[in-house]
Amino acid sequence: MSRTPDARARDHQTKEIQKNITNVEKHFGDMCQLFSAYVRKTASLRDKADLLVREINVYADTETPNLKRGMKQFADQLAKIGDYRQAQVERLEAKVVEPLKSYGAVVKHKREDLKTTQSARDRESKQMSQLERTRQRNPSDRQIIAESELQRATMDATRTTRQLEETIDEFEKQKIRDIKKIFGEFVTVEMSFHAKALEVYTAAYQNIQSVDEDEDLEVFRSLLHPPDYQSRLEIVHAHSRGSLDRTGSSMSKSGTLQQQSATSRLRRRDDNEDEDDEDKDESDEEEDDEDVTDDDN
Numbered sequence: 001m002s003r004t005p006d007a008r009a010r011d012h013q014t015k016e017i018q019k020n021i022t023n024v025e026k027h028f029g030d031m032c033q034l035f036s037a038y039v040r041k042t043a044s045l046r047d048k049a050d051l052l053v054r055e056i057n058v059y060a061d062t063e064t065p066n067l068k069r070g071m072k073q074f075a076d077q078l079a080k081i082g083d084y085r086q087a088q089v090e091r092l093e094a095k096v097v098e099p100l101k102s103y104g105a106v107v108k109h110k111r112e113d114l115k116t117t118q119s120a121r122d123r124e125s126k127q128m129s130q131l132e133r134t135r136q137r138n139p140s141d142r143q144i145i146a147e148s149e150l151q152r153a154t155m156d157a158t159r160t161t162r163q164l165e166e167t168i169d170e171f172e173k174q175k176i177r178d179i180k181k182i183f184g185e186f187v188t189v190e191m192s193f194h195a196k197a198l199e200v201y202t203a204a205y206q207n208i209q210s211v212d213e214d215e216d217l218e219v220f221r222s223l224l225h226p227p228d229y230q231s232r233l234e235i236v237h238a239h240s241r242g243s244l245d246r247t248g249s250s251m252s253k254s255g256t257l258q259q260q261s262a263t264s265r266l267r268r269r270d271d272n273e274d275e276d277d278e279d280k281d282e283s284d285e286e287e288d289d290e291d292v293t294d295d296d297n
Contacts, residue, residue, distance in 0.1 A: 013161065017168045018114055024175060025107040032100035035186075039092045046085040053078045064219045070211035077204035081197055088193040095185035099178060110171055117164040 053075045060071035 013165065014114065014118060017164065020168065020172070021107055021110050021114065024103065028100055028103040028107070032097060032103075035092070035096050035100060039089055039097060042085060042092070043089045046082050046089065049078060049082045049085065053082065064216040066212045066216045066219075070208050073207035074204050077200050077207065080200045084193055084196050084200070088189055091189045092186065095189065096182055099182050103178075106171070106174075110168065113164055113167050117160040 056071055056075040056078070060068045060075065063071065
């Protein structure tokens with residue numbers, strides 16, 4: 001027996017509803033898995049940031065004062081980012097992942113509604129087949145009964161179809177609203193995090209850039225030359241100056257003595273020469289006297 005136009009229309013409607021439910025089930029499930037993975041990655045990034053904050057603090061304790069202070073402040077700002085990211089993870093879980101998960105139960109409920117409607121359609125089809133067989137046998141009383149059963153089955157199928165149509169219409173409307181809300185919540189959570197993160201990152205940048213390089217270089221250089229080293233160095237310099245002074249004094253004294261000795265030698269030489277000249281003069285005078293004596297004789 002061929003289906004009536006109304007029955008064929010209801011069959012087409014049921015197929016479209018089933019396709020819609022299957023489509024929602026598949027893609028909502030995929031989005032739920034991917035959003036969950038996104039949240040897990042965000043949580044993993046938060047954990048890595050916590051490790052980074054710890055390492056920066058450990059290293060800062062070994063550095064010069066200004067750099068230490070700048071790194072500590074920088075780490076504090078990163079820790080704030082970690083707190084904001086933790087709130088981001090929690091809000092994404094509550095406002096995005098959980099609503100998507102809940103669609104598993106919604107789809108299951110809609111499939112039950114679809115199954116109920118399909119059962120009513122099957123009863124209608126069965127009654128129509130039975131009525132056709134009864135008409136072929138021509139017993140009037142049985143035909144009346146079959147027609148009555150078919151009428152009830154048709155009314156039941158029509159009623160359940162109408163209920164399914166209303167239910168699926170509400171489902172479609174709620175689906176659109178939920179998608180708008182879920183995606184809107186996702187964007188709101190992300191924007192809130194990034195807006196706060198931008199402020200904190202700005203402060204972190206300013207903190208690390210405010211480190212006084214020259215002052216820390218002076219501290220580092222003083223570590224290379226501690227005070228006791230400076231005092232020892234000054235003592236060495238003092239001893240060196242004293243040695244030079246003594247050496248100069250000795251050299252000066254030696255030079256003076258040498259000059260005095262040379263002067264004495266020159267004086268003695270001059271005296272000797274004078275004595276030799278006197279002796280020579282006396283000898284010449286004696287020779288002159290002798291010559292005079294000889295002339296007199």
